[in-house]
Amino acid sequence: MAMTVLYFASLREGLGVARETLDQPDGVRVAGDLLAWLRRRGGAWQQLLADGRAVRIAVDQQMVDAAAPLHATAEVAFFPPVTGG
Amino acid sequence: MTMSPGDPSSAARSLQGGNDSGEPAGNRPGNRSGDASPSVSAATTANAAITRITIAVQTDDFDLSSEVAALRAGDTSVGAVACFVGTVRDLGGAQAIAAMTLEHYPGMTERSLRSICDEAARRWPLAGVCVVHRIGELHAGDQIVLVAVTSRHRGAAFEACEFVMDYLKTRAPFWKKERGPDGERWVDARDSDDEAARRWARQAQQQQQQQ
DSSP states (O other): OOOEEOHHHHHHHHHTSSSEEOOOTTTTTTTTHHHHHHHTTOOOHHHHHHTSSEEEEEEETEOOOOTOBOOOTEEEEEEOOOOOO | OOOOOOOOHHHHOOOOOOOOOOOGHHHHHHSSSSOOOOOHHOOOOOOHSSEEEEEEEEEOOOHHHHHHHHTTTTTTOOEEEEEEEEEOOOOOOGGHOOOOOOOOOHHHHHHHHHHHHHHHHHOOOOEEEEEEOOOOOEOOOOOEEEEEEESHHHHHHHHHHHHHHHHHHHSSEEEEEETTTEEEEEEOHHHHHEEEEEEHHHHHHHHHHHO
């Protein structure tokens, strides 16, 4: 029982992580809380996930905003704006 | 010419012998990331259910003629086929592109493409929608993406084809990384793409207000 957190494209490269599993940290209720929690790791995390950087969020494979609620087994993904097509 | 889901003409569509959505993406040859999970199919609406929708995310190239033939097969009610093919362009000079790698989010990619096609099928009276998007390494001149839409009339086919492409550009989780003379770089998203997608949202709003 843990959350899966995925990173894609330039975020994956910059953070050096594609995927990790986390127990939902105390006080982390919505996607924006998780983003703030990850920023506290410092270094590239603080820089690449900073407020004002274009970071898109998906919860359980649906694009959402920072206010989207999380749950203990959520699949959360962070990535830059998409550039397909 | 556009039609809302409540338009009486949408009822006529069920008389056209419309087909169920096509084969699951997972059954296509060359598909690396097929996701035919029941939750995706369950999201299909009543209107979309009579539109033949096929989604493929694959490393292999595609053939426009065969994709269109498959989409039209057995459906003589189709009077219009609109297609868009996106290709890798090479601007030369400092912007020369030797190759490009397309990354995606397996699972969410198929789900988001399906949801875009469902939305198109709710907005326009469509017989079929086909989206093929390639992933992996591509080179200048290669085909990247195909959107093909069939309908009774050209207005709906043209509009829906552009709609699917505009939404795909801003909502489907693909990322391009280009390799040129100065090394590799991730392609930046363009504001013009966001604006192209927003105008469809505005159009829907205006139609609701007019009713």
